Amino acid sequence: VAQPNGSGPGALLQVMLDGRARTRSELAELTGLARSTIAARIDLLLASGLVRAAGSATSTGGRPPTRIEFNPLAAIVLAMDLGATHASVAITDLNATVLAIRHLSLMIADGPEPVLDRCLATAAELLATDKPWASASLAGIGIGVPGPVEHSTGRPVNPPIMPGWNRFDIPGYVQRVFDVPVLVDNDVNVLALGEHAVSWSSTRDLLFVKVATGIGAGIIAGGELQRGTTGSAGDMGHVQVPYSRDSPRPAGDERDLEAIASGTAIAAELRALGLDVPDSAAVVELVRSGHPEAIMTTRQAGREVGEILATVVNMLNPSVIVIGGSIARAGEHLLAGIREVVYRRSIPLATQHLAIVQSQAGDAAGALGAAIMVIRHVLTETSIEGMLARLTD
Amino acid sequence: VAQPNGSGPGALLQVMLDGRARTRSELAELTGLARSTIAARIDLLLASGLVRAAGSATSTGGRPPTRIEFNPLAAIVLAMDLGATHASVAITDLNATVLAIRHLSLMIADGPEPVLDRCLATAAELLATDKPWASASLAGIGIGVPGPVEHSTGRPVNPPIMPGWNRFDIPGYVQRVFDVPVLVDNDVNVLALGEHAVSWSSTRDLLFVKVATGIGAGIIAGGELQRGTTGSAGDMGHVQVPYSRDSPRPAGDERDLEAIASGTAIAAELRALGLDVPDSAAVVELVRSGHPEAIMTTRQAGREVGEILATVVNMLNPSVIVIGGSIARAGEHLLAGIREVVYRRSIPLATQHLAIVQSQAGDAAGALGAAIMVIRHVLTETSIEGMLARLTD
Numbered sequence: 001v002a003q004p005n006g007s008g009p010g011a012l013l014q015v016m017l018d019g020r021a022r023t024r025s026e027l028a029e030l031t032g033l034a035r036s037t038i039a040a041r042i043d044l045l046l047a048s049g050l051v052r053a054a055g056s057a058t059s060t061g062g063r064p065p066t067r068i069e070f071n072p073l074a075a076i077v078l079a080m081d082l083g084a085t086h087a088s089v090a091i092t093d094l095n096a097t098v099l100a101i102r103h104l105s106l107m108i109a110d111g112p113e114p115v116l117d118r119c120l121a122t123a124a125e126l127l128a129t130d131k132p133w134a135s136a137s138l139a140g141i142g143i144g145v146p147g148p149v150e151h152s153t154g155r156p157v158n159p160p161i162m163p164g165w166n167r168f169d170i171p172g173y174v175q176r177v178f179d180v181p182v183l184v185d186n187d188v189n190v191l192a193l194g195e196h197a198v199s200w201s202s203t204r205d206l207l208f209v210k211v212a213t214g215i216g217a218g219i220i221a222g223g224e225l226q227r228g229t230t231g232s233a234g235d236m237g238h239v240q241v242p243y244s245r246d247s248p249r250p251a252g253d254e255r256d257l258e259a260i261a262s263g264t265a266i267a268a269e270l271r272a273l274g275l276d277v278p279d280s281a282a283v284v285e286l287v288r289s290g291h292p293e294a295i296m297t298t299r300q301a302g303r304e305v306g307e308i309l310a311t312v313v314n315m316l317n318p319s320v321i322v323i324g325g326s327i328a329r330a331g332e333h334l335l336a337g338i339r340e341v342v343y344r345r346s347i348p349l350a351t352q353h354l355a356i357v358q359s360q361a362g363d364a365a366g367a368l369g370a371a372i373m374v375i376r377h378v379l380t381e382t383s384i385e386g387m388l389a390r391l392t393d
Numbered sequence: 394v395a396q397p398n399g400s401g402p403g404a405l406l407q408v409m410l411d412g413r414a415r416t417r418s419e420l421a422e423l424t425g426l427a428r429s430t431i432a433a434r435i436d437l438l439l440a441s442g443l444v445r446a447a448g449s450a451t452s453t454g455g456r457p458p459t460r461i462e463f464n465p466l467a468a469i470v471l472a473m474d475l476g477a478t479h480a481s482v483a484i485t486d487l488n489a490t491v492l493a494i495r496h497l498s499l500m501i502a503d504g505p506e507p508v509l510d511r512c513l514a515t516a517a518e519l520l521a522t523d524k525p526w527a528s529a530s531l532a533g534i535g536i537g538v539p540g541p542v543e544h545s546t547g548r549p550v551n552p553p554i555m556p557g558w559n560r561f562d563i564p565g566y567v568q569r570v571f572d573v574p575v576l577v578d579n580d581v582n583v584l585a586l587g588e589h590a591v592s593w594s595s596t597r598d599l600l601f602v603k604v605a606t607g608i609g610a611g612i613i614a615g616g617e618l619q620r621g622t623t624g625s626a627g628d629m630g631h632v633q634v635p636y637s638r639d640s641p642r643p644a645g646d647e648r649d650l651e652a653i654a655s656g657t658a659i660a661a662e663l664r665a666l667g668l669d670v671p672d673s674a675a676v677v678e679l680v681r682s683g684h685p686e687a688i689m690t691t692r693q694a695g696r697e698v699g700e701i702l703a704t705v706v707n708m709l710n711p712s713v714i715v716i717g718g719s720i721a722r723a724g725e726h727l728l729a730g731i732r733e734v735v736y737r738r739s740i741p742l743a744t745q746h747l748a749i750v751q752s753q754a755g756d757a758a759g760a761l762g763a764a765i766m767v768i769r770h771v772l773t774e775t776s777i778e779g780m781l782a783r784l785t786d
Binding site (some may be wrong): 157226242 | 430623624627628705710
């Protein structure tokens with residue numbers, strides 16, 4: 001079955017992913033494939049459930065020919081979006097439509113086994129329904145975690161806020177319960193995919209920046225999520241920042257962006273002013289309550305983020321920067337600081353059509369992005385051919 | 394003829410671009426296309442010259458079947474690489490093999506018409522040969538220029554060192570002589586394509602940085618040249634740089650990287666030290682002669698470039714940074730300054746497999762990149778189908 005060159009049943013399915021129903025004749029016409037080839041491939045795809053009959057086309061006479069269409073419910077996807085203190089667990093179809101979702105409170109710092117067990121139990125609960133989709137096979141599992149991940153193995157790499165997770169084999173652990181492909185990536189990459197799909201699918205160049213306990217970015221360039229050579233692309237939190245006029249400190253001393261502009265850093269600055277602000281969550285509360293120092297410090301954090309983004313805008317020339325994370329959601333102050341610097345510092349050609357906006361995708365964006373990551377993986381030509389080959393074994 | 398879906402003769406040619414010779418039966422087998430379809434499409438491709446007979450395959454009996462292969466000499470490409478004071482004009486085949494090349498001395502500041510006239514005259518001379526390729530049709534023209542370009546129209550946009558070229562319709566002017574597709578891009582983008590093809594074709598993430606009279610970068614991420622939303626991606630020279638401990642100056646004052654670290658900036662610094670250094674070219678000479686202040690200033694310029702590259706490395710995680718341009722070619726000093734800062738400032742995960750190297754691609758890299766830009770454009774499925782449609786009109 002496997003065909004390396006774009007003309008196998010996998011390629012035929014690619015054509016059908018646009019969602020239009022077509023007759024076998026129309027497909028033969030469209031692809032130039034022989035009728036007998038089309039017939040055999042459609043039989044295979046029908047057997048797999050990846051396509052389905054979609055009512056009848058009007059015919060010039062005789063028995064009306066059946067129209068065939070992609071079946072997004074051929075399989076379902078399990079998506080988990082893990083944060084520092086929460087998780088979302090969702091089931092989607094192959095169009096990334098959310099079929100069921102649940103939000104949990106949990107501590108990532110409890111370590112991989114209790115956290116994953118809880119998410120897997122939640123998944124089992126979601127699947128224990130009599131809705132028709134619950135009987136569909138599971139195509140794969142996508143997981144976003146709040147730390148750096150070696151995407152090829154699905155293992156976190158020295159994640160600062162995930163004690164016990166370093167080099168933990170997430171796919172291996174999850175596959176003891178569900179023996180399907182398991183893809184893991186950091187939360188900003190899955191959020192970038194989610195934001196892109198929900199609100200900005202027509203743009204090819206998008207930057208997603210999360211400002212919360214930490215700071216990170218997900219980069220979509222040329223329409224593709226860019227992970228870089230070793231998967232560390234978008235590590236904005238560890239960019240070194242020299243002290244500038246806006247934050248005068250001893251010359252020659254430097255820190256990374258996260259140490260200056262994250263929720264944790266803002267909390268520390270406010271504590272230095274004598275306020276009782278233990279952490280990032282307290283910053284959010286204080287900003288929401290309209291506290292002047294908290295607002296001022298958050299806006300200054302936005303300026304620091306903007307300094308780095310100005311460089312990124314000159315280099316990558318995105319059409320939209322989406323700012324998310326708890327600090328961004330606390331109000332317009334962070335965004336105002338970012339806009340102030342980026343529009344002043346970047347070249348006009350790069351900012352002329354640049355939108356800098358707050359994330360609108362909501363609580364489900366991470367889970368949605370994790371699902372999209374899986375769907376892109378399982379609906380590639382090669383994966384489909386592999387799936388069909390297993391089916392005909 | 395035109396097929397939107399990857400199964401037309403354009404798609405068939407894509408399969409053949411790997412250079413292997415195959416029989417019609419092998420192609421039918423490989424693509425799943427009906428024999429009659431293959432036969433018709435090969436006839437069309439043979440008529441266009443894009444494929445050719447390649448000797449005979451061994452047969453099980455009877456007349457041996459003809460093997461068919463891609464013909465890189467089906468058409469030729471004209472490539473022009475324009476610099477501030479020089480130009481290269483080259484002819485390549487459809488594999489980007491250079492068939493003929495000439496290097497000219499000229500002043501880009503003389504304006505578009507005299508410069509392009511001279512290049513076009515040189516192209517005509519190169520084509521006036523009795524070599525067999527000279528009779529092939531011209532597939533397109535690629536032009537690299539030392540300034541920002543609106544890629545979609547081929548017009549320079551406020552190019553600082555190209556007086557008279559602002560908004561000049563380069564494709565329109567060139568097409569009065571050669572009525573073929575004309576693609577224009579800035580020199581760093583074509584150099585990035587050239588370096589990638591010559592020395593680093595197996596990497597998907599490469600950054601090319603040119604440090605000469607000005608400073609610019611070409612970005613290849615995920616295997617594709619990234620131009621960004623409005624085509625200004627890679628504009629590293631205009632990234633704002635705060636003064637740091639290494640270059641103490643009035644606090645609050647900022648300039649862009651080009652004003653601090655370009656050949657022009659180094660010349661100005663050396664003049665401030667009382668030396669007679671009129672321009673970038675004089676810097677190169679002085680550094681080559683081993684002048685200590687020139688070397689020190691060049692190394693410091695490398696550190697300034699490195700500060701920005703450290704951010705870019707964290708964000709894009711490339712596997713190689715190629716440093717080119719006259720200042721880089723003057724010795725290892727610029728590179729040493731860049732390495733010093735990038736390896737110290739970027740996160741270990743991003744630098745662990747990062748190579749920072751001097752450009753090795755030589756004088757032809759720009760022309761080669763310009764040719765590759767054209768070939769990628771004309772050998773897309775859609776362009777091929779258009780070409781074949783015109784052929785059968």
